[in-house]
Amino acid sequence: MQDPELSTTKLSEQKELEVEAIDFFVRMMGILGLPRSVGEIYGLLYFSEVPQSMEDISTRLKISMGSTSQGLRTLRSLKAIRTSYIQGDRRDHYSAESEFRRLFSNFIKEDILPHLESASDRILRMEDQIARNVEHQTEFYITRIEKLKRLTKAGKRLLPALAGLLKL
C-alpha cells in the first residue's frame, strides 16, 4: 500500500497546475466576453494529453451536461477544438486546437467583423438622414460622420490583417 500522504500531495500538486491553467483560459476568454464555462472547458482540454468525452469534461469541471454541450458548441464554432473518434467508445472525444491564437483570429472574423459591417450600414443611414435634414447639414455633422467612415474603413482593413497574422 502506498504512502497516502505522498499520494495526496501529488494529487493536489497535479490539481494545482490544472486549476492554474484553467484559470488562465477563463481570464483569456473573459477578455473576449465568453462565459467562464467556455474558458474552463478549453483550459481543461488544452492540458489534456488524451481527448476527453463530454462526460469527462462535465464530471471533472463539475458543470452540467447542458453547459458542456453549449460550451463545446461555442468552441467548435471558433474552431478551437477538434473531435476525434476513439476506438470502442461511441462518444465523441474532444481535444484543444493548441494554437490558441487561431481562436482570437476566428473570434475577430466571427464576432467582430459582422459588427463592423452593420456599423457601415448604420453610417450610410446616418448620411441619408443628414442629406434629408437641413438642420444637420453643417460642417460639424459632416465631419463627424466622415470620421466614423474612416474608422470603419480602417477597421475593415486592419482587423482581417490582424486575424491573418494571428493565424500563422
Add this chain to the structure above:
Amino acid sequence: MQDPELSTTKLSEQKELEVEAIDFFVRMMGILGLPRSVGEIYGLLYFSEVPQSMEDISTRLKISMGSTSQGLRTLRSLKAIRTSYIQGDRRDHYSAESEFRRLFSNFIKEDILPHLESASDRILRMEDQIARNVEHQTEFYITRIEKLKRLTKAGKRLLPALAGLLKL
C-alpha cells in the same frame, strides 16, 4: 404660430439621426464589453456641437444621474471625453474626443494589457508547478506552456503596436 406638423416631422427626423448615432456607439462599446449607458453617453456627446452638462445628458438619455456619473467616469478614464468650463455655469460640461479610435487604443492599454501581464505571471507559476511535479515533466506539458509563453510575448509586442497605430 408655425405649422405643428412640419415641426413634428423635423423633430422626429432630428431624433432619428440621434437615435441612429447613439445606437452605433452602443454597439461599438458593446464590442469592447462596455455597458450600454457608456455607449449612449458617448454617442450623444459625439453628435453634440455644444458641450453638455451631466444633467443635460441624464435628461436627454433618460438615465439616472448615478449611471451618468459612472458612465462619464469610464469615458474619462478612457480619455474619450473632454471637460470644458462654460461661462456662468458652475457645472462641468462634457464633449466627446472625436477621435474614437483613441478610445480603442486606451482600451487596449488600460483593459487588455494588464490582463496580459497577469497572464505572464500565471504562466510562470505553471512552469514552477511543472518543475516540481515529475508527472508533468513531459514533452506535452512543456510544449503547451511554451506555446502560451510565445502567445503572451507576441501579444505584449503586438497590442501596444496596434494601440500606437490607432492613436495616430
Add this chain to the structure above:
DNA sequence: TGCTTTTTTCATTTTTTTTTGAAAACATTG
C-alpha cells in the same frame, strides 16, 4: 464660514447573462 448646487458613492432593484436539469432528439448496436 455657512449655504446651495453639483457630483459621487453605494446598497438595493432591475435587467441580462449563464447555468442547470429534464425532456426531446439523435445515434449506435445487438
Add this chain to the structure above:
DNA sequence: CAATGTTTTCAAAAAAAAATGAAAAAAGCA
C-alpha cells in the same frame, strides 16, 4: 427496429452585471 447510450435543446433557476435613487461628499459662491 427496439433498446440503450449520447447529445442537444430550452424553460426555469441562479448568478452576474448594470441601473437606480437616496444619502454623503465635494465644490463653488456669498
